[in-house]
Amino acid sequence: MVEVGLCASCTQSRTVKGKHSTYWVCRRSLTDPTFPQYPRLPVLQCRGYEPKKQPPA
Numbered sequence: 388m389v390e391v392g393l394c395a396s397c398t399q400s401r402t403v404k405g406k407h408s409t410y411w412v413c414r415r416s417l418t419d420p421t422f423p424q425y426p427r428l429p430v431l432q433c434r435g436y437e438p439k440k441q442p443p444a
């Protein structure tokens with residue numbers, strides 16, 4: 388399994404299921420071309436990272 392890194396917990400990510408694997412798409416790339424549509428994984432640092440809110444414990 389591929390390490391995803393920050394995208395896994397970022398509000399800007401979404402996944403696209405392919406035939407053989409799952410692709411991670413960065414939605415910031417839709418409005419900001421400096422972000423890659425398909426980030427190179429694992430993403431360890433990202434200036435656009437926006438953590439998903441954790442549900443209350």
Ligand code: SF4
Nearest residue numbers: 394397400413433435
């Ligand atoms: S903003 Fe960064 S961390 Fe978030 S989905 Fe895009 S590339 Fe991944």
